[in-house]
Amino acid sequence: MTPLSHHTTRESGDEPLLSVEDLTVHFSVARAGRRALPWSPKATVRAVERVSFDVRRGETVGxxxxxxxxxSTLARALIGLVPVTGGSVCWRGEETVFGARRDIGQLRRDVQMIFQDPLASLDPRMTIGQIVAEPLKTHRPDMSRAEVRVRVQAMLERVGLNAYHLQRYPHEFSGGQCQRVGIARALIGEPRLVICDEPVSALDVSIQAQIVNLLRDLQRELSLSLLFVAHDLAVVKAISHRVLVMYLGRVMEFGTKESVYGAPLHPYTRALLSAVPTPDPAVERTRGHLLLRGEIPSPLDPPSxxxxxxxxxxxxxxxxxxxxxxxxxxRRPGKVACIRVDEHPS
Ligand SMILES: Nc1ncnc2c1ncn2[C@@H]1O[C@H](COP(=O)(O)OP(=O)(O)O)[C@@H](O)[C@H]1O
Ligand code: SF4
Ligand SMILES: [Mg+2]
Incomplete structure (x- = not known):
């Protein structure tokens, strides 16, 4: 087995790897205009409200x-980085109880994250070699230094870097290269699911496609599952098998890429996709938003x-x-949250 050949034997069945039921995350904040003192009146930010979905083995959910x-709140709540207010998260059929070390330990190994700002997510005092090797210290204490070196080198090459970069520091790298390092660090411990939170949003448009293609190739090659978060519909379309559309903390539509992009049922999805797709991604990106009137309401006081x-x-x-x-x-895979769907001409 080569250092990068994990999960090549796809496990059978379509049962979800990650299954999320009614996940809710509220933040308690001081009311606007008040100083945040322990006794000041509180308001509730309804960041994530009863979200349900699943991620299967070897698929990318956008x-x-x-x-x-x-x-981001949803993505972080899945691995216990923000406290959950309600609902459940099951990992490979078992409910994860955040705060109980036993459960979170396995999840932390199986699920890794890639963040939006590649440079900020890398420790500036560590070399690239140290950064990429870091997760192996906790997850693979059995590996010798030589084994670690071989694994790190193979991983760097797989993400488009090379041994020459091992001794370099993050500030010597471009944004795209830093994101390649972030990907190498996320994948080195052989996770099953990688949560990518806007991994290309901070990059030049010309670099975005390279990173998206790299993630897509790695996903296929390693039979990984990805949860790929982005506000850019064109980017999500390029990489996803299924797509979850959220608005103000709630799920509006969840379905296959073909149904969500080809025949969207929810008025919000339709508005986002309203523009006729053009070959120019820059045009496609901005046009969809034109039909949406006004601003998104405050999650402090969402509409009834x-x-x-x-x-x-x-x-x-x-x-x-x-x-x-x-x-x-x-006759349609997925779910839609709208009382008027059956009135839509399809
Ligand atoms: N720690 C926090 N405390 C209070 N409000 C927060 C916190 N984190 C996020 N929020 C609020 O929750 C809402 C959702 O934020 P976020 O998950 O970052 O959205 P997105 O990633 O889709 O842009 C926003 O209104 C944001 O201001
Ligand atoms: S439920 Fe009503 S307001 Fe909501 S998306 Fe459907 S038609 Fe629009
Ligand atoms: Mg975000």
Whole structure:
């Protein structure tokens, strides 16, 4: 077995690796205009509200939505980096209990993260070789120094760097190279799921495609699962098998890439994708947002009923009454949370 050949035997079955039910994350903050003192009146930021979805073995789930809709909070809550208010996260069929070391230990090894700002996520005092080897110290204490060196070198080469870079420091690298280092560090311990939180958003457009292609190739080669977070629909389309569309902390639509991009049912997804796709990604990126009226409301005081109703072109009075459940629709994989879906011409 070569150092990079993990998970080549795909495990059978479609059972989810990660399964999330009604995950909710609220932050308690001081009310606007007040000083944050322990006794000051609190307000609640409803960052993630009853989100359910799953990630299967060897697939990429894209998570899209405008800035502030709760993508990073959700991503971080999955691995216990922010406290969960409610709901459950099951990893390979077992519920993870955040705070109980036993459970989180396995999860921390199996699930790795890649962050938006590649340079900020690398320790400036460590060499690239040390940074990439770091996770092996905790996860593979059995490996000798020589084995670690071989593994690190193979990993660097796989992400497009080479042995010459081992002794270099992060500040000597471009943004794209730093993100390659971040990817190498995330993959070195043979995780099963990698959560990528806007991994290309901080990079030049010309570099974005290279990093997306690298992640897609690694995902296939290693039978990895990815949760790929981005606000850019074109980027998510390039890499995802299934797509989760979030708005103001809630799931609007979850389905295959083909259904979400080819025949979107939720008015929010439709608005995001409203522009006729053009070959120019820069045009496609901005056009979709034009149809969305106004600003995203504050998660401190989300609209009653359907949270999208204040910007929805199809909203009716009934939309204010109750939160639409994310439901399955006939002859279509996935779920949509809208009371008027059956009225849409499809
Ligand atoms: N630690 C925190 N305390 C209070 N509010 C927070 C905290 N982290 C995030 N938020 C709020 O939660 C909402 C969702 O944020 P975030 O998950 O970063 O969204 P996204 O990644 O989609 O841009 C935002 O309104 C943000 O201001
Ligand atoms: S439930 Fe109503 S407001 Fe919400 S997306 Fe559907 S039509 Fe629009
Ligand atoms: Mg974010």
């Amino acid at each position: 998570l899209v939505g405008e800035s502030g809709c709760g993508k 009923g359907c949270v999208f109703r204040t910007r929805c072109p199809q909203a009716i009075e009934a939309c204010a009454a109750e939160v639409p459940a994310a439901r399955a629709w006939p």
